[in-house]
């Protein structure tokens with residue numbers, strides 16, 4: 022993991038003091054609501070429906086056990102004993118006092134953390150593959166370059182007051198778990214023929230009101246040019262992005278208006294002036310960051326195949342968890358473990374202070390002190406010896422983190438929605454819960470296979486509903502909460518690029534949603550065929566083959582009886 | 584009356600803005616005259632002949648003038664006084680300084696003392712800027728940690 026040096030520490034400390042002084046000026050009546058809003062947003066503080074919400078940055082989703090213990094302590098001391106894992110790999114606290122936020126930031130700084138640029142119209146926390154540095158399908162660990170971008174974008178003098186928020190995602194694996202196609206800028210990193218890290222840059226992707234897949238604007242960019250190229254992209258966006266209408270202010274609208282070629286030309290015209298300038302990344306800096314993410318001291322272990330097989334036979338629950346939540350590690354004898362937060366009755370992504378503490382302990386015991394937060398709002402222990410999996414599973418079960426549902430229907434992505442968020446059209450958490458209650462039979466869920474249900478409480482799409490296999494969006498119908506359902510979206514899984522879901526038709530009342538999901542699943546089960554390798558066709562493949570018509574038919578059949 | 588903050592020999596001072604500037608705009612500009620730009624004006628090399636350039640901030644959270652300032656300084660090499668005008672808010676000053684502004688006409692509702700106190704809240708920054716083109720990784724030896 023990256024360790025702060027003296028410079029990082031001093032900067033974050035000065036940021037805390039700067040924000041403390043701003044808060045004091047607000048409390049003294051010297052800053053208006055609107056002025057302070059802009060300043061507090063750049064420090065992750067929203068004012069939600071019920072209370073302020075503080076979003077803590079977890080850079081590219083990587084945390085140390087010590088940092089997670091600190092988050093647990095903050096949850097106890099300043100919140101109501103829980104925190105929320107967000108869909109952008111961050112951690113949110115829903116009940117801090119505005120006056121106490123500088124103290125929380127001070128506590129975060131003590132473990133090299135902050136809440137800088139986790140909201141506001143600026144470059145947000147860069148996200149990546151939650152299995153970075155561990156996954157077997159990875160060509161290069163993207164985190165050194167994420168850290169490079171994090172530092173460059175922090176408190177940037179020119180790009181902290183953009184037309185709109187700006188999200189960058191990076192991936193370095195075959196399967197794009199970072200969903201780079203639906204980010205303002207998506208970056209794919211790989212090694213070129215000479216072994217140097219190279220980058221493909223995509224611009225103008227995004228979800229929200231006008232979902233768009235990003236366009237490739239640069240390929241094969243050598244690492245030393247990464248920051249100057251991004252600088253030029255940001256400058257073109259900062260100068261020409263729309264500011265008259267916040268719904269048309271994201272970079273995707275600009276790229277569409279200019280056309281991807283037009284945008285690229287503008288960027289290149291700017292870049293010739295900064296390319297090879299002082300912003301060019303030095304070899305020493307690349308080495309420094311790459312060496313911060315070297316492999317942990319793995320032991321040479323055998324694949325524990327036989328042993329695991331025996332444990333599976335004896336414990337069907339373990340067997341399901343292993344099949345569903347444990348992934349291949351690039352180091353033999355190790356595994357990547359997802360600890361699911363998706364338990365019926367608990368809002369997706371919510372974790373208690375005790376859970377944070379035990380997960381931090383497990384990270385120390387089983388995973389070299391390191392853990393991750395996934396955009397599916399789960400914890401990940403990236404480097405677990407296979408011989409410890411059974412023990413870990415038993416402990417996870419006891420702590421309410423052992424659900425064997427990663428990627429299954431009940432592993433829903435869900436934004437905070439109307440229960441917390443002042444922008445919401447509708448609640449999302451009760452919808453997730455009602456669906457979890459309807460589908461609580463593990464065997465049935467496993468038979469269904471991978472199925473992403475993503476729920477957003479409004480067009481802002483924090484729950485990524487456009488890229489859910491089944492997407493659920495809260496809409497307002499004459500003051501009542503309704504839900505629009507879309508089908509066939511995905512964020513770039515299994516080696517394919519992302520695609521956006523198609524809307525089935527008129528929206529539904531909240532109590533109808535579980536039944537509608539049931540009908541959709543019925544259509545899938547009736548239509549799915551066996552694939553060449555004898556497995557059941559996935560929901561997505563089946564949907565692509567049949568199209569939306571059979572779903573429409575069943576979902577709206579005898580609508581009057583619903 | 585608005586306040587004018589000006590930098591001189593590394594010192595910032597503020598005084599009531601009594602300067603009577605006879606601004607021109609992009610259409611009426613002549614070499615040697617003070618030029619007032621809107622934040623969406625396109626900069627060009629001819630502008631470096633201005634005696635003073637003002638750039639207008641239409642709102643305190645509009646960052647376009649920051650990019651315009653960077654271009655005037657680094658692309659066209661304007662070396663005269665570059666003044667922030669309009670919605671000039673104390674909390675944006677530190678960004679403005681780093682983007683090459685050298686004087687600020689502070690909105691009348693802002694407190695000049697507060698503004699002077701927040702001109703440079705950070706002893707060091709990650710990126711290069713107009714005032715210091717080198718990023719931290721060129722400026723410093725990164726990686727040292729005091730225990």
Ligand code: SF4
Nearest residue numbers: 436442445478479483
């Ligand atoms: S999608 Fe809408 S309701 Fe949900 S968290 Fe985002 S802004 Fe709030």
